[in-house]
Amino acid sequence: MTGCPARYDEKLGYWVVDDPELAREVLLDPVTFRPDNAVLAHTPLSVKALRVLSGVGFALPPTLANNAGESHRPIRAAVARFFSPARVAAVEPLTRSLIESRVGEAAEAVARGEEVDLVQAIAAEPPALVLLHLLGLTDVDVPALKAWSLDSLELFWGRPSEDRQLELAHSAAEFYAWLRSRTEAPGDDLFGVLAGLGLTDEEICAVGYFLLIAGQETTTQLISTAFQQTLGRSYDAADVVEEVLREASSVPTWRRVASRDVMVGDVELPAGAPVLLGLSGHGGPADLAFGIGIHRCLGAGLARMEARVALETAADLLSGVRLVEEPPMIDLLSFRAPKRLRVVTSGNTLDNSRD
DSSP states (O other): OOSSOOEEETTTTEEEEOOHHHHHHHHTOTTTEEOTTTTSOSSOOOHHHHHHHHTTTOOOOSSSTTOOSTTHHHHHHHHHGGGOHHHHHHTHHHHHHHHHHHHHHHHHHHHTTOOEEHIIIIISHHHHHHHHHHHTOOSOOHHHHHHHHHHHHHHHHSOOOHHHHHHHHHHHHHHHHHHHHHHSSOOSSHHHHHHHTTOOHHHHHHHHHHHHHHTTHHHHHHHHHHHHHHTTSOOOHHHHHHHHHHHSOSSOEEEEEESSOEEETTEEEOTTOEEEEEOSSSSOOGGGGGOOGGGOOTTHHHHHHHHHHHHHHTHHHHHTEEESSOOOEEEOSSOEEESOOEEEEOSSOOOOOOO
16 A cells, blocks of 8 residues: 555554545555454443344444454345435435425525524425435334434444433433334335345344434535534535535545555554544545445435535525534534524525526
């Protein structure tokens, strides 16, 4: 490998590789750089938190993001069918309808002089509703799913205190218990497909746990970031999506672990070295934000479509509002986006008749 060397970040506890070409090479070599640590807790879990999780049989065996074994290919192939280009194209009208209704309500509220949080009002629920539709899942408490998702991201990629870990562990355990209940009577949906592969209940829950978070919460965060960057200006929606992916993706880093001594640039990493790859904000291509190789994000096309539709639909609203505060951020090891975007009218006329 050639390029800028890796550097060890003592505060993070990882060898950081920000050079896009080196990050790409690492991702394309899952034998040397294994995904075993992809979904491990960044902050070691306390005994109390582990007890809460073990109480529901919580386990994340190798399935998708953390799997480089022989079982990865059939699991990935089965899940990938839910996100085919044809299925993504077919669900665009639903996406547009869900977002249009929320943009309309937000615009009316702003016109009345009210303050609106663009994250909760527009960006939060449509990606979850679209994902559930694609996966064939019904009777899902979407607000609960959103809360479970944020809590799990903080638990596994944040730096929560022991008291906060305990709160988050209870949320993760509740989510996992719900997943367990869905495996008991799988239907013509994601869980039925996974059961048809002969996966264990633990493996099915692990796929569901990761997919139901990554398949929608990261898109909410992508849309939120795109909204923040386009307030008060005109833009081309598709161009903005690519710009955000290149410079400020909601998933700016991802993890690997070296399986042997290996050179990265001119730096030798020892076997077992944890590696943190920079996927966004370092001059690389937009596609790198979704990863590359056998673990490339299955929902890349879906996320791009949803973000583009959100920007197209909200263009007039975004041009006529301003922030009332510096947005607080979701700032985790591998996830970053505005937590909320509180806006009021900027005095410009809101025209929501544009197609």
